[in-house]
Amino acid sequence: MQQRPRKRGQEHFAGNRPRECVAQRIGSPFFPWIWGTAALTWAWALALLSTRESLVELYLVIASAPRLWGVVVLPIEKQVAILGVGLLLATIGIRSTRAGGLCWPRSIRWLLAAAIIPLLDAVRVLGGVVPITFLEPLYFSFVTGMAVGNLAAESNVRPWWPTDSIRWFWLTVGLAVAAAVWWYWEGQQAYANFLLGYHDFGHFARRIINTWEGRGWLLESPGVPAYWDHFNPGLVLLTPLWGLMPDARLFLGLQAVCLASPALLAFGIARRYDCDAMTSAIWSLTFLAFPSLGLLNLSYSYGWHPVSVAVPLMFLAVGALLIGQRILALVAIVLACSFQESVIVVAGCLAAALALQGWLAGGRTSDGWRGALGRRMGHTRLTECLPVWSWWMIWAAMVVAFLLIARYASFMEFQTGRFSRLGDSTAEILLSPLLRPIAFWGRMLRMVSLYFLLGLLVPWHLPNVARGWPVLLAMVLPMTVLLAWEHGPAASLAFQYVSESLIVLYLAALGGSCSMPTDQSCQAVGTTDVSVRRVGAIAALASALTASSLYGSLPWSSPTLNLMISKSYDVPGQTELTYNPRAVGTPGHEMLTSILARVAQEPDVSVLATGRIASHLLRVRRLESVEQALVRWDLLGQEMGDDRSPIEAFDWVILDRYERFQQSLDRTDFLLEAARQAGYRTELDQDGLIVLRRGES
Structure with a gap:
């Protein structure tokens, strides 16, 4: 009777004899070379992505390092760490391949899939128009998870402690x-x-x-x-x-x-x-x-x-x-x-x-x-x-x-106001996919x-x-x-x-x-100490750690918030986008610290301040930021009456003309002029910081 042919991939599972592969015919030295190439390709791709800044607010990617060989600009400790992880993957892969007799396991194929990242850079170096997008770190994180997950299924590496240890x-x-x-x-x-x-x-x-x-x-x-x-x-x-x-x-x-x-x-x-x-x-x-x-x-x-x-x-x-x-x-x-x-x-x-x-x-x-x-x-x-x-x-x-x-x-009016393009009422907003398809689907897609x-x-x-x-x-x-x-x-x-x-x-x-079914997660020949459940967890951990290194906020992460810093302050004549005139050690920081200490001595006061400063004045009796003060300007006017300016609701006005986050210079200057017209006296006007105090009535 003719033997039924095996399905593709069936030989990879326990109880099936692995087919003879090219690596076995050529000899064991073939394994280290293949794994070394795959691991170095993966490490090269990670290093290239690590030279970029993924701006998570707008999903923009800034690549200031040279294409293809820009890895040399990375700190030496980061280069060593990336190379070390690559060598670890290669070592585990070599051991599992030799032990299981696998021919071109899935893990090595997924590692080689990371070559797309340096290949795209090579196309850019040769003059090809290939935009750098947020898809690249996402793709690399996915590939890493697939590679490590399959490697975990193929290997028989024992954990440090018993799997149920406290x-x-x-x-x-x-x-x-x-x-x-x-x-x-x-x-x-x-x-x-x-x-x-x-x-x-x-x-x-x-x-x-x-x-x-x-x-x-x-x-x-x-x-x-x-x-x-x-x-x-x-x-x-x-x-x-x-x-x-x-x-x-x-x-x-x-x-x-x-x-x-x-x-x-x-x-x-x-x-x-x-x-x-x-x-x-x-x-x-x-x-x-x-x-x-x-x-x-x-x-x-x-x-x-x-x-x-x-x-x-x-x-x-x-x-x-x-x-x-x-x-x-x-x-x-x-x-x-x-x-x-x-x-x-x-x-x-x-x-x-x-x-x-x-x-x-x-x-x-x-x-x-x-x-x-x-x-x-x-x-x-x-x-x-x-x-x-x-x-x-x-x-x-x-x-x-x-x-x-x-x-x-009372929050519905505020929240539904953010859907004004989709409709003027809750019903219109809910039906916007049909009533205003361009506005709705234009945002969704x-x-x-x-x-x-x-x-x-x-x-x-x-x-x-x-x-x-x-x-x-x-x-x-x-x-x-x-x-x-x-x-x-x-x-x-x-x-x-x-x-x-x-x-x-x-x-x-x-x-x-x-x-997760066994035929999707376990590619090992013979027994393995890695359970099916653990394979999915290990793959997720690899994906998360990789993604965090590229667009997260952990100690090893690439910069993601430089755009926020550049939006926070705008100093005339300063070309460095991430320059912070209020950072610890700057003259501006020392002045602000002394101002805050002075206001803190009078907790029963009302203060109007720019946002970054207002966050340091939470203990005063009344506090408004520049943005909210202007939103509530009419309300402040009603509180003060017809014969007084709305600005007079505040004892102190502390403004930073360099600060731009959620406020423009025009708005800051409007409040500054209102305070001066109301007779506030200037306590400080230096390095963009203006402090005014209401005079005695």
Whole structure:
């Protein structure tokens, strides 16, 4: 009887005899040369990308180093590190190839796929017109994840400790603490160098401070409603913290803790998804390495935002549900929703996605389309925590809660104003895909939208999130809103708008990885110590670490915020784009420090200041930034009366004519002229800093 021919790739699996390959006929020296070439190609591509600056606000890439051989401009320690990682990949690959007898394993092919990066540079050197885009770091991160994931499946490298050792948990704790320390230090440096603005961190902090001081329930400024921009009553829970530590650095620390602490909860969630301790630690590290998480720390100089507090609470809600603590889960999700209305939307969408997943899972044994979809979706551990009808009830409750809040809170006018091109009413905005297709689809189908979505998905390893597609459906509505917004930062990886989606991305990737079939992840011949679940986690970690090195905000990351620095200050005659006239050690910093110390001696005063300065004056009785003062100019005029200028609502006017972030020189000069006409006396006018004080009436 004629033997049935093997399917392509079947010889790579355990129990099948590998075919004789060219490498075996030529001899073992062939292996090191191939692996060395692949690893060096990968390292060369990474080094070339590391010479560029990926500006995450506009998805622009600046390449100032020479093409092709510009790697020589990298710091020597970075060159050594990149080369070291490449050699490590080659060493593991050589060992696994020799042990398994594989012929051209997938890992080596994926490493060689990185050659596209230097090849594109070669085309540019030869005169070809090939634009440098944000797709290159995204592509390289994807390729790296695929290469490392396949290498993990092919190798039999044993871990340092037993896979279920408690040491993996303590490693996670140590890494989370290290991340929190780094992010606090990063925030402290930006704050000390006057690179953190009053928005968002300052004007949310003022609501906490005013509540604690008894000046109004979550009021930012007199005459302004409590929830004029966001619904966040949960801020009142933070007021005792201000009483314990009345310092702006409280919010820097709070931001760092809120970003790092979910890693510990991510560990527990992975354990409940039947991952061993090692794999759970890898998922926690993947979360910490996610590029947007690090970028959220400074949030493009906007700093802390209340929605950051919702991130660990959402992870806590999921973790509590997985261990059967439904009351704790309910309390956690309600608290999370109290820090921003958008959390309600994401939570509702996640509940609907889980309900759909549960319904599909119930039909896995059927022969129709429901069964086909059910067999192709991710892990259902979270879905199984509640009946399908319970998930639908949660979705309905979230919809009702959001509609009630939108009806009675005052933020809707502010938020819907950002959709003015899509319609003049909520109904028109919702129907804009049909009524105004050019305006709606024109925004949805921009390259920026593609960069944004890939920037969120690639670091989790695309095969993982593809398998977790039912959970990922929870992002459809939130992402549509962000992409349709006439607000540039909404589609940026560097702003707080992605915070609520972190739990969805994590669950989609984790669930997809845990359901990855063997024939897609394990290419090893014979037995392997790397489980299928761990392969997806390792691939995600490799993707996240690579992406963070190119467009993240970790110690080894390439610069991503130089555009923010250049937008912060504009000094006449200064050609260096990233020059900061208020950095520590400059004369401008010394003058500002002395001014702030003087104002601090009179806490019962009202101050108008440019944003970077206002963030250092949170403890005064009343505080407005230049931008908000002009927005509220008529309101200030009503407060002062017809015979007085609106500027007279303030005792001090502290203006930096070099500062440009969220304000123009014309606006600053308008307020300066208003103060002078109102009889304010000049206390300082030097190096762009102008300090005026209201005279005695």
